[in-house]
Amino acid sequence: xxxxxxxxxxxxxxxxxxxxxxxxxxxxxxxxxxxxxxxxxxxxxxxxxxxxxxxxxxxxxxxxxxxxxxxxxxxxxxxxxxxxxxxxxxxxxxxxxxxxxxxxxxxxxxxxxxxxxxxxxxxxxxxxxxxxxxxxxxxxxxx
Numbered sequence: 001x002x003x004x005x006x007x008x009x010x011x012x013x014x015x016x017x018x019x020x021x022x023x024x025x026x027x028x029x030x031x032x033x034x035x036x037x038x039x040x041x042x043x044x045x046x047x048x049x050x051x052x053x054x055x056x057x058x059x060x061x062x063x064x065x066x067x068x069x070x071x072x073x074x075x076x077x078x079x080x081x082x083x084x085x086x087x088x089x090x091x092x093x094x095x096x097x098x099x100x101x102x103x104x105x106x107x108x109x110x111x112x113x114x115x116x117x118x119x120x121x122x123x124x125x126x127x128x129x130x131x132x133x134x135x136x137x138x139x140x141x142x143x
Contacts (some may be wrong), residue, residue, distance in 0.1 A: 004139055009132055010043035012082040013071055019047065020070040021125070023060035029061060031088040035123075038104045045143045047086070048102045050111065053119040061090040067125055071122075077143040080135040087129045 018079050025031040033056075035049040047069060051057055061067065067090045075081030093099075099115040099122055111117040130141045 004132070004141075006043075006130070006141055006143070007044060008128065009082075009084065009141065012073065012132075012134070013043050013084060016071045016073050016084075019049075019067065020088045021057060021123075022068040022070070023057055024066065025056070025060055026063065029058060033057060035058040036106075038102075038106050045088075045130075047125045047127075049123045049125075050099075050102075050107055051121055051123055053121050057123065058092060058121055061092055061123065065089045065091065068127055069127075082132060082134045085131045086125070088125045088127040091124045091125055091126070095122075098122055 001057040010052075017036055017038075019037060020032050021035045022030050022032045035057075037047060037049065067088060069084075069088070071082075071084040071086070073081040096115050099120070102122060103115055108114060111120055113133075127143050130143065132139055132141075
């Protein structure tokens, strides 16, 4: 078991745009969907994702805020990718000031009126435990 710091893992995660967000569906099953962090990658144990209010992820989080995130970077012929599993709690943010803080121009493709788009919500996932694998190295960080 390795003992990298959160800062070490954050450097490895900086180039990863897409995470798989897992929530608990109404029927108790696990629901998964890809989410983009939109370049908001200064990872300190919190991740941010924009969605629409009517999305299943939002109703799942309202019912049960325990979520998981999965990240993986590309592994090449001469490089090892990293795989990161995050367990945490999600919070739904409906504050335009927070929207502005995490907004990037790439989001304009999905939300026509920017932070003023009706029905948008910011999903914040605060990590409680992070497990990672890089080649034969494996480790865990409890936050």
